Amino acid sequence: MKKKANPPELNKMSHAEKDALILTLLARLEALENRVPKTSQNSSKPPSSDGLQKKTRSLREASGKAAGGQAGHIGSKLERMAQVTETVRSPLPQYCTRCQQSLAHERRNCMIVGK
Structure with a gap:
């Protein structure tokens, strides 16, 4: 980063x-x-500060293909196993992680919400 120059002594x-200094400034x-103005696309400004002007559309040209998977593409997926090989049991917590209240009476209707 450039170091700021000391202001000249005008007197x-x-x-x-x-006059030369004024023209330079x-x-x-x-x-x-003349630099590119800052918008929400090229800075950390929120989109609401962009104003009401229309945004330019993408400059990409359409390929002519339909959206989504293309005809003839062979897909792959995770197949279901014929036989279960392992069962994982996850015990319910004894206490609420937020308020530390016992969950012993809530066993039937217990719902654990992720963070």
Whole structure:
């Protein structure tokens, strides 16, 4: 990152030097203003700050194919086993993980919600 330059002492500068400084600063200002404006797509701004202008559509051209799986594609899936090889039992917790209250009376209607 560039180090900030110390501001020049204007009272020691001639009018020509001041005019040159003003022109340089105006050129820098114009270059900064011509940069791509920040939107929610290229910065961390929320989408609500983009305003009401329409968003540009994708520049990609349509391929002509139907959406989804294509005809003739051989799919694969996890097949069901003919015989069960292993049974995993998950015991219910004894206490609520949030409030530490006993769940002994809630065995029938116990529903464990993920984090």
